[in-house]
Amino acid sequence: MSGAVLSVENVTMRFGGIVANRNVSFEAKEGAITALIGPNGAGKTTLFNCITGFYRASEGRIGLWSDGVPTDIGDLITKPIVGGSHLVTRAGIARTFQNIRLFKEMSVIENLLIAQHLSTTNNLSSGIFKSRRFNKTEIEAVDRAYYWLAQMNLLEDANRLAGELPYGRQRRLEIARAMCTSPKLICLDEPAAGLNPSETRELSQVIQILRSEHDLSVLVIEHDMGLVMSISDHIVVLDHGEVISDGTPSEVASDPAVIAAYLGVSEEEVA
């Protein structure tokens, strides 16, 4: 029985007078694919930003669990001087973005090399004098980049400019790049946006392979219900910043509150 990899407890996010998330609580199990769905404006991306360390939640706790030990995300962000979202990534949470944020004017391999900056030697003198250790870590990083390109079937694009790739491949590249940070949990923000049906099928295969072959937990925001229903183990539904449903795909699909939220019908009418 797998434990939780991510715990979100009573998270509220306020921007001035606007409450984007109110008292959100759920758990993402280790090795599972958890989907976060909801109508537009429900607060999904805001929650993502809290989980990945870009926003500091106004209230509540977010914990990343590894071997039963939690790391408080809020603590990582608020550490004086050295704190920030980068610590969240180093703790093991990687993410992709709704509007692809690749380094478009750098090559595909370079995008992946940057993601591995922590494992490559950054010592000034090693680099300037081309020490053996420096060369070794560089070669390893390039090989690792090629490994992930092969996994994502992007090998022929290795030395192309990232911005030149077609949209579907750019999305896969962004996932490959996130994987290069060796995460425990990967958060995908609308990975199927803008993809045609066959690309979406490829994407669902990719996500499932990531989960099964690479010991990864996945948290995904999606609007494509077909994708969500087919790959998710667990779905959390948000509406107006609150959790309105939480369960397996079949449970959520038949939940009247969810139907009401999506169709805009009042709950009394449906019940």
Added chain:
Amino acid sequence: MDFYILAQQLVNGITLGAIYGLIAVGYTMVYGVIRMINFAHGDVYMVSAYIAAITLAVLHFFGVQSVPFALITVLVITCVITGFYGWSIERVAYRPLRGSTKLAPLISAIGISLMLQSYVQIAQGARDQGVPVLISGAFRLGSDRDFVQITYMQVVILAASFIAMAILTYVINHTQIGRQCRATQQNRGISAILGVNTDRIISTVFVIGAGTAAVGGTLVTINYGSFNFFIGFVMGIKAFTAAVLGGIGSLPGAILGGLLLGLTEALFAGYVSTDYKDVFAFALLIIILFFRPYGLMGQPEIQKV
């Protein structure tokens, strides 16, 4: 504390602040519509000073004696010609770069700034230039030894600034073109879809900014009597400080920021040091941008991830 010295600094400060406010308007409105700091704006102000002086000289040549007539004519002509400067600069140096790299518009603006300075220096010479005294005399309060005075010229500055700001505020808040300006400022894409000619609005904003800078340039020239091709640099930074202080993008913020900067600068110069008063203004800018970059009347911008 000597009341009269303090009062004098306050009078000087408010007058100075009115000028800063006029020029800050240009920065704030341009930033509002295209999110760009018009680095060349200070030099547009400098150009207006020269045009005002030239117009004055021409009027003098044609034997114009009446001071009010000369004043109004100089203001109008300078505003019009400087407006053309604002329009041309936007068309030539900024519009072609709208889709370009992040740094391109700023570097282009620096280029324009250098061009304006050197153009004026080559055409008009590097020496300080001057204009004859138009308005002299002052209101004086107090005795012969301890007094505070407000010169007639300072009154003119305050009046002209007030009128200019009032007209501008009216235009922005109660006319259609003002409404279009505000809409473009909030969301350029949607405004364009709704039929606003955003290119024309952006040009209009540049012209308005140049116009208010021209009012400032004319008034400063007539008040201080001398100027040179380099006055735009420091004034530019100070007016920008005023715009940021009040909240960049906000018209009342520019006015408020200008007045605040003028007052604090006058007090600093009067009580601490005149040599370092520019350092004070620059330091103030850095402090504001560090602690409260959205200014007094602005809202913190949430970074969209």
Added chain:
Amino acid sequence: MDNAVKPVLIVKLAKEALFTFVIALIVLGPISGLVLEGFSFRTELARALSLAAVVAAGRVLISFLLGTRICSRALQRFNRNSGGGVTVRKGDEKFPYAVIALVFMAGLSFPFFADKYILGVAILALIYVLLGLGLNIVVGLAGLLDLGFVAFYAVGAYLLALGSQYIGLGFWSALLIAPFLAGFCGMILAFPVLRMHGDYLAIVTLGFGEIIRLVLTNWLEFTGGPNGAPAPAPTFLGLEFTRTARQGGVPFHEYFGIPYSADYKFWFIYIVLFLVVSGVVYSVHRLRAMPLGRLWEALREDEIACRSLGVNHVFTKLSAFMLGASTGGLAGVFFAVHQGFVNPTSFTFFESALILAIVVLGGLGSTFGVILAALVLTILPEVLRDFAEYRVLVFGILMVVMMIWKPRGLVRITRPAFFPSSKSVVEISTNQALEVGR
């Protein structure tokens, strides 16, 4: 078809010419045509009219050329390079060792062939190469628009001048200390601007540069104010380059038994400078191939993406500022020792703008481009000495034109290519991957 189009085209161009002429006359006319003299003016109508005419003609020419087939084809070829002209190298280019070695030897032996004047220009050019390389790290690689770079230049220069005045610092000690002192100043400057972006960052750094200059100008007791302070001449292992030893000890020429020449000092400065510049060029070249260099460029591309990859953007920005500042400080020491004195007029905003022009023209991030641009922008004004009055105007026009025409600089930016260490690495991972998208 063409015959029917021609009259329409001519009318269109004519209207454009008239429109441009009138606007140019309104804008440029008053300042160029009515020159202030005291309280009155003199007319230079011919100048105003010809200026407006030139502008109008230029505009019409550009419109005409853009409409012709030759130009549109050239534009098409230009626009076809997506990514604004950035390409990835093939990976099979051989590093031009021979050429580099040749250039190095030529540069090193330059003083023996050049006269004093040319050597002076060369020294100045190399100083600007150093400055350009430093600013290139901050602006070109990391994308942080620093308009106050001249402050670090001043730190290095004044370190030597005031250091020798107050604590007996010599050329070599200053050369060693300057990078660290300037780097430290870079760190102090960087802290407040870490959270700022784009335009705000530019203005704040501009403010810092100006504050430094104003303090240098006004703090008479310490810095010598507007008159500045003298800087000592360099020594080679304690040997001075003067005719007679002033600090006890033997002058250079006496030690080596050769006749005295005032040139030796400049030869020495040049050679040391050339070696330092070569070292910096090599270091920057290596930095770009290191994770740190890549992080700078990634930061320039997309800071949020960097943060999501675990990059500490604060340290990355700090490192860029500090390394750039160190290089600027180094250049300052050479400037002081070459000129013999320092004063605040050498460290105005125009200097920062000039160094920025070098970086922009050379191609933001391209080391070779920056070197080329520094050489051109230093040597050309010397060559065109007669037109010195127009130098600033030309710089300004150049900056605007470059941004419209080639915003990424004259030298095309290329990305390096990477290949796996062995075929087997790729084969294994390809076999492991599922049949995704095949």
